Amino acid sequence: MVMYAPGMLKNRDYNFPDKGLRYHFLGGGNEVGNVGCLLDDDKKNRLLLDYGIAPTDPPKYPLPSPSVKHSIITHSHIDHLGMAPWLCANHRTKLHGTSITANISELMWNDCYKVSKIEGYPLPWDKRDIDTSIDSWEIHDFNQPWMQNEWKLTLQNAGHIPGASMLSVETDHGKVLFTGDFDSRDSMLVEGAKPEKTDILFIEGTYGGRNHPNQEEERRRFCEEIVRVSDRGGTVLIPAFANGRTQDIVMMLHKYLPELNVHVDGMGKRIAKIYMDHPDVLKDPDLLKSSWKWSKQVSSKSDRKKALDADCIVSTSGMLDGGPSIWYLNRLKEDRRNSIFFTGYQATGSGGRSLLETGKVPIWKQKVPINLDVKQFSFSTHAGHDEIVQFSSDCDAEKIVIYHSDPNHSRPPLAEALEKNGHQVDTPENGEFGNLFN
Numbered sequence: 001m002v003m004y005a006p007g008m009l010k011n012r013d014y015n016f017p018d019k020g021l022r023y024h025f026l027g028g029g030n031e032v033g034n035v036g037c038l039l040d041d042d043k044k045n046r047l048l049l050d051y052g053i054a055p056t057d058p059p060k061y062p063l064p065s066p067s068v069k070h071s072i073i074t075h076s077h078i079d080h081l082g083m084a085p086w087l088c089a090n091h092r093t094k095l096h097g098t099s100i101t102a103n104i105s106e107l108m109w110n111d112c113y114k115v116s117k118i119e120g121y122p123l124p125w126d127k128r129d130i131d132t133s134i135d136s137w138e139i140h141d142f143n144q145p146w147m148q149n150e151w152k153l154t155l156q157n158a159g160h161i162p163g164a165s166m167l168s169v170e171t172d173h174g175k176v177l178f179t180g181d182f183d184s185r186d187s188m189l190v191e192g193a194k195p196e197k198t199d200i201l202f203i204e205g206t207y208g209g210r211n212h213p214n215q216e217e218e219r220r221r222f223c224e225e226i227v228r229v230s231d232r233g234g235t236v237l238i239p240a241f242a243n244g245r246t247q248d249i250v251m252m253l254h255k256y257l258p259e260l261n262v263h264v265d266g267m268g269k270r271i272a273k274i275y276m277d278h279p280d281v282l283k284d285p286d287l288l289k290s291s292w293k294w295s296k297q298v299s300s301k302s303d304r305k306k307a308l309d310a311d312c313i314v315s316t317s318g319m320l321d322g323g324p325s326i327w328y329l330n331r332l333k334e335d336r337r338n339s340i341f342f343t344g345y346q347a348t349g350s351g352g353r354s355l356l357e358t359g360k361v362p363i364w365k366q367k368v369p370i371n372l373d374v375k376q377f378s379f380s381t382h383a384g385h386d387e388i389v390q391f392s393s394d395c396d397a398e399k400i401v402i403y404h405s406d407p408n409h410s411r412p413p414l415a416e417a418l419e420k421n422g423h424q425v426d427t428p429e430n431g432e433f434g435n436l437f438n
């Protein structure tokens with residue numbers, strides 16, 4: 001059990017810098033997820049970029065934020081907005097983001113609340129705070145600048161998932177660009193992020209030191225393996241995250257294996273509906289629509305039983321931590337013709353990681369052996385090492401701040417590559433101040 005006592009930093013305890021701009025990672029500096037970065041200047045302008053939790057077991061929270069009137073939420077993943085209800089309830093903070101991010105936020109907060117009840121860990125906010133947060137949104141379209149006090153702010157497409165934004169901050173001192181979670185490569189759902197000239201670049205370094213396999217080759221391998229299972233009469237269970245991955249996978253299956261019988265279950269169904277209401281941020285809205293018509297959405301107990309005869313079931317949780325995935329796994333495990341294909345990272349402590357390392361998955365508190373083929377595929381929508389280095393070089397930034405990065409494995413090789421390219425590099429620790437333009 002983790003107890004969170006956020007405390008309240010008073011404004012008088014938390015002054016503005018004397019000169020230039022200052023950044024302060026409350027979370028997500030030397031770690032992946034759990035993001036919260038304060039940016040303030042000598043003229044009393046202040047913003048908080050994202051305020052998430054790390055959905056680990058137990059979850060991790062960023063440091064308590066001092067009073068802040070405006071927060072930019074880059075996208076709708078829980079590690080970027082999971083603590084917004086606390087912020088809105090305690091500081092009456094206004095949340096700024098794209099309309100799709102705002103529309104999905106309620107689902108994400110409700111799901112986070114539900115999981116905290118099931119897992120029995122305390123959250124620093126309660127259900128009423130979700131309502132306050134929903135009323136706190138101010139919506140901005142991509143490439144439509146607005147003035148926040150003396151700063152000119154603009155959200156731009158970051159790739160990653162629909163509505164995910166980079167934030168550009170133009171100040172008297174110079175320009176700062178935050179990538180948020182980003183990918184410069186196209187995915188099935190969205191176009192890649194485009195670099196632009198900036199003085200300071202805050203870049204997420206999740207994949208520092210690691211490169212992704214070629215997207216086309218990975219897709220081909222995935223499809224070939226699915227056909228192999230289907231030909232022998234088996235079903236492939238594809239655990240997938242609800243917000244982005246589920247839809248990417250269903251679109252891929254529809255495009256490349258239209259003859260298959262594919263069923264979809266979990267929160268990804270509702271999120272797909274929200275995506276379809278925002279065709280302007282999708283790369284190919286018609287493909288999402290036709291993929292959704294083509295696949296079969298599970299909406300009842302009898303649907304769920306029928307899905308057991310499908311070629312593929314795409315379902316949450318993406319890491320085999322509860323959700324319909326576990327219900328399917330418990331039934332599919334009896335027939336060796338079936339398989340499990342992971343499509344994303346399996347965190348330490350997750351059911352998926354346990355399966356990969358021990359061949360067993362906790363199902364209703366028991367470690368159950370799973371004697372099925374298990375395969376892993378990489379369909380990440382974070383930029384890989386080479387993309388990060390290229391993007392940084394194209395932004396022509398003098399200084400680069402690497403955040404959202406593992407400080408032991410990912411950050412050092414990335415920092416080295418960026419320094420070799422002539423950039424100054426900052427590698428912030430949570431809780432420390434960094435100065436810019438001073």
Ligand SMILES: [Zn+2]
Pocket residue numbers: 075077160181
């Ligand atoms: Zn994300």
